[in-house]
Amino acid sequence: MFHRVLPGYSDSKSGQTGDYQMKIGYYSLDEYEKLVKSFHGSLAPGLLIGGFMVDLAQKNLPQGEFFDTICETSSCLPDAVQLLTPCSTGNGWMKVIDFGRFAISFYEKKTGEGIRVFLDLDKLKNCSEVYSWFMKLKPKREQDSNLLMNQIKEAGAEILSIRKIRIDPALFEKKKGGASAVCPVCKEAYPAGHGDKCRNCAGESPYLEVAEM
Ligand code: ZN
Numbered sequence: 001m002f003h004r005v006l007p008g009y010s011d012s013k014s015g016q017t018g019d020y021q022m023k024i025g026y027y028s029l030d031e032y033e034k035l036v037k038s039f040h041g042s043l044a045p046g047l048l049i050g051g052f053m054v055d056l057a058q059k060n061l062p063q064g065e066f067f068d069t070i071c072e073t074s075s076c077l078p079d080a081v082q083l084l085t086p087c088s089t090g091n092g093w094m095k096v097i098d099f100g101r102f103a104i105s106f107y108e109k110k111t112g113e114g115i116r117v118f119l120d121l122d123k124l125k126n127c128s129e130v131y132s133w134f135m136k137l138k139p140k141r142e143q144d145s146n147l148l149m150n151q152i153k154e155a156g157a158e159i160l161s162i163r164k165i166r167i168d169p170a171l172f173e174k175k176k177g178g179a180s181a182v183c184p185v186c187k188e189a190y191p192a193g194h195g196d197k198c199r200n201c202a203g204e205s206p207y208l209e210v211a212e213m
Contacts, residue, residue, distance in 0.1 A: 022156060024051040025058065025084045029153065032083075040079045045133055045145075046102070048152050049159070050080025053117045056157045057106050058084075060115055068109050068172070069094045072101040080104075095172060102134070105165055112169040120161035127151045127159060 024032040036047045061067060069087045071077040074096050078089065081104060087093035107114030124131040129148040132138055152159075181192035183201055190198035200207075 022153070024055045027084075035083055036079070039083055040076075043149070044076050045130075045148055045152055046076030047080050048149065049102070049119060050077045050104070051084065052152075052157050053077070053104050053119075053160055054080050054084045056160055056162060057104065057115060057117050060162055061106055065108055067106040067114060070105040070107070070167070071096045072099045072103040072105070074098045077102065077104055092174070105167070107165065107167050110169060112167040112171075114165055114167070116163045116165045117160055118163075119159060123155075123159045123161065127155055130155070130159065 022029050027035065032051050033043050033048075036043050036051070040047055067087075069081050069085065071081060071094065078094065078096055081094050082088045085094075089096065101118065103116055103118035105114055105116040119134065121131070121134075124134065128151075129144055130151050133143060133148050178191055178193045180189045182188070183190050183198035185197055185201035188198060190200075195202060
């Protein structure tokens with residue numbers, strides 16, 4: 001959920017030089033790149049595009065309302081949302097539905113109404129390197145990453161499209177927290193609704209080995 005507080009950012013001029021300066025949310029492009037590197041580990045192309053996506057959405061949302069978000073892919077986009085809005089997986093205001101589509105939606109929780117921003121293939125005609133990166137047309141070592149990043153920065157929101165959406169508000173309603181139980185196998189607490197054992201002990205364990213230390 002985030003509160004849209006300010007009108008458009010990207011058309012602001014830098015006070016010092018008067019040069020046109022591209023912005024992502026409140027950040028200059030440089031600042032955003034630094035944030036991304038420290039949070040995500042590297043400046044991934046998807047996070048740069050994701051920054052422009054969140055920025056475009058914020059400019060198209062009505063003021064004075066709160067919005068939850070849905071990321072339609074688990075890669076890159078959730079980090080752009082978490083860097084630029086108060087929505088996170090931890091606070092529940094961001095949901096990841098891993099359709100593998102490069103899109104983010106922002107919706108008002110009660111009405112389910114909002115907008116969806118996506119990377120629009122039809123708009124990538126002049127961005128050959130972005131297109132081949134997005135469609136995974138060549139191995140990473142053959143990518144021209146400078147060209148890729150430059151094309152993304154030059155294009156900004158021009159390679160994105162936006163749609164009005166309405167989601168079923170019941171879809172993400174918080175389920176009432178049920179009682180906890182003690183797992184008879186591992187002796188740890190788990191939601192009783194999961195069954196007579198915790199999911200780990202019922203066969204879904206990711207661990208090959210768990211040893212005392
Ligand atoms: Zn257990």
